[in-house]
Amino acid sequence: MLFIWIYRLIFAPIALLLTPKYLLKMRRRGDYKGTLSMRLGIGIEDWPRTPxxxxxxxxxxxxxxxxxxxxxxxxxxxxxxxxxxxxxxxxxxxxxxxxxxxxxxxxxxxxxxxxxxxxxxxxxxxxxxxxxxxxxxxxxxxxxxxxxxxxxxxxxxxxxxxxxxxxxxxxxxxxxxxxxxxxxxxxxxxxxxxxxxxxxxxxxxxxxxxxxxxxxxIDEILDEDQKRELRVSLGLGDGFVLLGSSTWPGEEETLLSIFRDLRERLPECKLLLVPRHVERRSEIRTMLEQNASDLTCRFKSESDTFAPLDILVADTNGELRVLTQLSDLAFIGKSLPPCREGQTPIECGLLGVPMVFGSGMSNFKSVCEGMIKMGAAIQLSDVDSLREAIESLALDEAARQEMTQRQSKWAVASRxxxxxxxxxxxxxxxxxxxx
Missing domain, CATH: 3.40.50.11720 (3-Deoxy-D-manno-octulosonic-acid transferase, N-terminal domain)
Known part of the structure; x- marks a missing residue:
């Protein structure tokens, strides 16, 4: 019981210190209105026992x-x-x-x-x-x-x-x-x-x-015609699409740099960025204005249809599974230093999308170990090796198809x-x- 009383005593002052940050987060996301009473345990009805x-x-x-x-x-x-x-x-x-x-x-x-x-x-x-x-x-x-x-x-x-x-x-x-x-x-x-x-x-x-x-x-499985139609409507066309899946600060700049190098070999390739937190859209917009002013960049929150573009930022919630299916190769976010936890690689694996990720995948350690062992994913230690791996896989369709087949075997074995x-x-x- 000693621990819980210590916890109760320190909770209030810590909560007060964090309140400004929490309120700012509420304001930034813009969708917490009316929920505070529920979080305080008072905005709920008494639920009598049901015999x-x-x-x-x-x-x-x-x-x-x-x-x-x-x-x-x-x-x-x-x-x-x-x-x-x-x-x-x-x-x-x-x-x-x-x-x-x-x-x-x-x-x-x-x-x-x-x-x-x-x-x-x-x-x-x-x-x-x-x-x-x-x-x-x-x-x-x-x-x-x-x-x-x-x-x-x-x-x-x-x-x-x-x-x-x-x-x-x-x-x-x-x-x-x-x-x-x-x-x-x-x-x-x-x-x-x-x-x-x-x-x-x-x-x-x-x-x-x-x-x-x-x-x-996964219910939202697209057939080839649906993928092609959605690619065209979003301005991605039918060329190679590199996906940044649930990216974190700094990773968008890295992918942009890799994307620029890749376009020298694959001029029709596109970059699809899906940031982990949609409220970062203004930050990403500023980065693109500074580093990609010569490219056509659009944000999905602005429309559901676009003329051909170079970079699409999917700053919307709940669409990652569908958008993943439009890509030819994915980078899994929150995996490059200083990040260490990683975002989930599982959807890419289940959907058969070839993927690479950095060394920081501790939240999915056992999953990544299983994928790597079966050749269903590639883990890189630094940005230079990541760049090399992405460019190699982008130019080798047979290698990507082999990885997709290995992902199917991994998925069956893991259920x-x-x-x-x-x-x-x-x-x-x-x-x-x-x-």
Whole structure:
């Protein structure tokens, strides 16, 4: 209990210090209006118990995780005795959750700020029988409220990046015993399972399922005619398209430089940039005005159709899967120094788009290791080797086709996490009645 009281005491002053930054972020994104009360635990209705029903609360932080848990949500609602509460942290995740899951979820809310009065009110009004958290969503107050209510808490698709594990080990003295509050950890790899055990989770509560992201069903598959039509409408034409997938600051400039060199060999090639955060559009616009004034650049938020162009910036939410299919080669963002975590390479792999990424992919370590081992992706250590690899693959269609074939084999070999995960939580769902 000592840790949770320390956490409660330091939460308020830290939250006050971060409030200006948080409010600025709200203003920049422009889509948080009306949600603050929900995050404070007061903008939600009391949800009385339903006789004969078991209430499952699923928390997934953002858009990516909301997509990943679809299979698990649909498996859960196959049981007529289950009612679902879904929460998410980001505005993009909330919009997608409302769009995709309103018919199968009984309630969809923003996740409350992890401060005792807010979380306690949330729990008193919603009264779950089982809590399932996705990936890294281990909020101390949320965990404590589950323990106070005698409600099991399960982490699915659990992972600890190199950076998270480094800091977690340093703080184990403080919250190692708090990890005992987890009823089960279902990790994506043996390496991640070992890390959770090292952090204090009993080994008999930890198992490996594989990655739920590899069992995702992608509905927005385009046929060749649809790809060609969309390419033309967006001004990309039918030449080679280089994709910057979920790029971070500095990576757009690097890709622009590589793109310029590539055009000397492939004059008709195009650059498609999909920044990780759409609110960076003004920053990217300034960069292009300074470094690409001789090229035709457009932003997708301005229109859905364009005359032929050189560079398209897709500054819109929720379209990466479709736009990925228009590319011939992808660079996975947040992987070049100083970034170390990486964005997901999984969609490219499942869609058969050849890809390269930098050395910083710690958030997807096991996935990348599997891809590299099977020749389904290429990892580079620096910008010079990245430039060389992109130019080589751009000029070698046979090599790209070979990589696509290897991606298909990797995808088939990597499936099965959904079945293993559901088997591991089924007992909690069945026996998780009111405590």
């Amino acid at each position: 004969g029903k078991r209430r499952v609360w699923m928390q997934a932080v953002s858009l990516g995780e909301i997509l990943v848990i679809e299979g698990l949500l649909r498996k859960l609602v196959e049981d007529p005795k289950v009612e679902l509460l879904l929460t998410t942290t980001t505005s993009s995740g909330y919009r997608l959750a409302k769009e995709k899951y309103s018919e199968i979820c009984d309630r969809i809310y923003y996740f409350p700020l992890d401060f005792w009065p807010f979380v306690r009110k949330f729990w008193k009004r919603l009264r779950p029988d089982l809590v399932i958290c996705a990936e890294t969503e281990l909020w101390p107050e949320h965990m404590q409220q589950a323990a106070n209510a005698g409600v099991p808490m399960v982490l699915v698709n659990g992972r600890l990046s190199d950076r998270s594990f480094k800091y977690a080990r340093k703080l184990k003295w403080a919250y190692g015993r708090h990890m005992l509050l987890l009823s089960k950890v279902i990790a994506i790899s043996k390496g991640d399972s070992s890390r959770f055990i090292a952090m204090g989770v009993p080994s008999d509560r930890v198992l490996v399922s594989g990655n739920l992201k590899l069992d995702v069903s 099965g996490a959904l079945a293993r995960t559901f088997a591991a939580i089924e007992g909690f769902v069945r026996d998780g009645g009111p405590k």
